[in-house]
Amino acid sequence: MIRRLQAIAALGLLAGPLVFAQAPRGAETFDAAWTIIRDTHFDKSFNGLDWNAVRAELAPRAAAAQTPGELRAVIRGMLERLGQSHFALVPATADSPAAAATEKDGRVGFDVRLAGRDLLVTHVAAGSTAEKAGVHAGWHLVEIDGASVAAVLKALSDGANDRLRNVEAWRLAETRLRGPAGSTAKLSFEDGRGRTVKLEVERRHETGEPVKVGSLPTMYVRVGSERRRTPAGATVGVIGFNVWMTAVDLPFQKAVDEFRNADGVVLDLRGNPGGLAVMVMGISGHFVAERKALGVMKTRDNELRFVANPRLVNPAGERVSVYGGPVAILVDSMTGSASECFAGGMQSLGRARVFGQTSMGQALPALFDRLPNGDVLIHAYGDFVTADGTRLEGRGVVPDEIVPLGREALLAGKDPTLDAALAWIDSARRPAVRNLPPEWDLRELLLRFAGPSGKLARPTPTASFQPHHGQSGEF
Numbered sequence: 235m236i237r238r239l240q241a242i243a244a245l246g247l248l249a250g251p252l253v254f255a256q257a258p259r260g261a262e263t264f265d266a267a268w269t270i271i272r273d274t275h276f277d278k279s280f281n282g283l284d285w286n287a288v289r290a291e292l293a294p295r296a297a298a299a300q301t302p303g304e305l306r307a308v309i310r311g312m313l314e315r316l317g318q319s320h321f322a323l324v325p326a327t328a329d330s331p332a333a334a335a336t337e338k339d340g341r342v343g344f345d346v347r348l349a350g351r352d353l354l355v356t357h358v359a360a361g362s363t364a365e366k367a368g369v370h371a372g373w374h375l376v377e378i379d380g381a382s383v384a385a386v387l388k389a390l391s392d393g394a395n396d397r398l399r400n401v402e403a404w405r406l407a408e409t410r411l412r413g414p415a416g417s418t419a420k421l422s423f424e425d426g427r428g429r430t431v432k433l434e435v436e437r438r439h440e441t442g443e444p445v446k447v448g449s450l451p452t453m454y455v456r457v458g459s460e461r462r463r464t465p466a467g468a469t470v471g472v473i474g475f476n477v478w479m480t481a482v483d484l485p486f487q488k489a490v491d492e493f494r495n496a497d498g499v500v501l502d503l504r505g506n507p508g509g510l511a512v513m514v515m516g517i518s519g520h521f522v523a524e525r526k527a528l529g530v531m532k533t534r535d536n537e538l539r540f541v542a543n544p545r546l547v548n549p550a551g552e553r554v555s556v557y558g559g560p561v562a563i564l565v566d567s568m569t570g571s572a573s574e575c576f577a578g579g580m581q582s583l584g585r586a587r588v589f590g591q592t593s594m595g596q597a598l599p600a601l602f603d604r605l606p607n608g609d610v611l612i613h614a615y616g617d618f619v620t621a622d623g624t625r626l627e628g629r630g631v632v633p634d635e636i637v638p639l640g641r642e643a644l645l646a647g648k649d650p651t652l653d654a655a656l657a658w659i660d661s662a663r664r665p666a667v668r669n670l671p672p673e674w675d676l677r678e679l680l681l682r683f684a685g686p687s688g689k690l691a692r693p694t695p696t697a698s699f700q701p702h703h704g705q706s707g708e709f
């Protein structure tokens with residue numbers, strides 16, 4: 235077995251170059267996968283599944299597998315029966331020679347989400363080939379390399395809830411949008427006026443700092459930040475990153491330090507599928523002044539508390555206080571795993587207010603084990619519950635303020651989720667004040683609180699400050 239890594243993996247979102255192999259080692263590989271799950275699954279009832287019966291049924295099929303693809307189909311079928319996230323197989327080889335010849339290492343530079351029955355372009359990366367080709371947020375994606383998107387979406391699971399359909403739709407589209415770097419994607423869109431727009435977009439290598447974790451394909455870390463203004467003119471720092479890896483930490487620290495005196499901070503986790511779980515304790519420590527539990531990871535026999543670790547030194551080695559202003563977190567249907575643990579944990583502490591759409595609901599911590607045929611088994615070994623007892627698996631993080639995807643707003647170049655967060659920061663900065671009778675003038679107020687002598691009197695308890703929901707009450 236390979237060295238195990240504690241992580242919350244971005245399942246189904248990773249791809250990498252493969253080679254083709256003929257020998258599946260079916261019986262040995264299947265038995266190893268089945269045994270690992272038997273010994274490590276956090277739920278001894280296996281989510282109500284008769285695990286021994288599963289082995290009796292599927293082991294003969296695995297032994298009879300003639301190709302890597304046939305064996306993987308059997309093992310994946312076993313994993314799907316658990317009905318839980320973070321059980322997956324990462325191939326070490328391609329299923330066939332044809333698949334091995336095609337490396338899908340190129341990206342088109344825009345992102346999509348399911349909106350009703352359509353795939354909506356929600357973001358076009360600045361400087362990308364998609365932007366240069368003229369792709370716009372708010373357009374509907376209609377066709378990918380000759381394949382009808384409507385036909386592709388027919389493969390969505392019948393009866394699946396909206397949360398699962400959103401994830402499946404993204405994966406189906408992304409599989410077809412990706413391709414060899416340098417290749418061209420022939421795409422058809424419907425613009426805001428109902429017209430068909432046909433464009434050719436070159437696929438480019440993914441940008442960012444390359445990071446390798448165990449046997450997983452290379453991931454590319456990107457951290458961005460910008461300064462924005464609220465409707466009332468307050469200064470807000472917006473920080474976003476695409477995956478939870480250690481390479482995020484230093485640029486994130488620098489961004490927080492840059493915005494330490496800002497009126498508010500927005501953390502954009504939309505599209506962030508997860509990564510290394512332990513990082514949530516350090517990142518949250520930039521905003522939580524005391525050691526407080528974000529949640530608990532429950533394994534079969536133990537519990538591990540995820541505790542915010544206050545960050546009191548900046549990248550220059552100077553002592554600082556944690557950021558104490560309002561914090562907003564943006565999530566959407568592709569926010570998963572470690573991102574959910576962070577957002578849900580901060581929400582449960584009342585330290586942040588969450589905006590957007592309900593997240594994936596795939597929040598189980600996972601381990602990676604090498605199987606005899608070289609494939610890597612990703613398997614959940616724990617369950618995560620936030621500080622207020624909320625279980626995120628199968629539920630997701632439900633935003634405090636739900637902001638639906640709006641096509642008209644996207645076509646107009648707006649970001650409704652970010653706009654809602656900026657407006658909230660304006661209200662969060664103002665302490666609650668009781669409405670005073672109109673006949674109370676300034677002189678009467680001074681007399682009531684300072685008295686005739688001019689000395690300040692202690693306010694009555696009825697005038698005490700009540701912190702706005704979503705704040706810690708420290709500012």
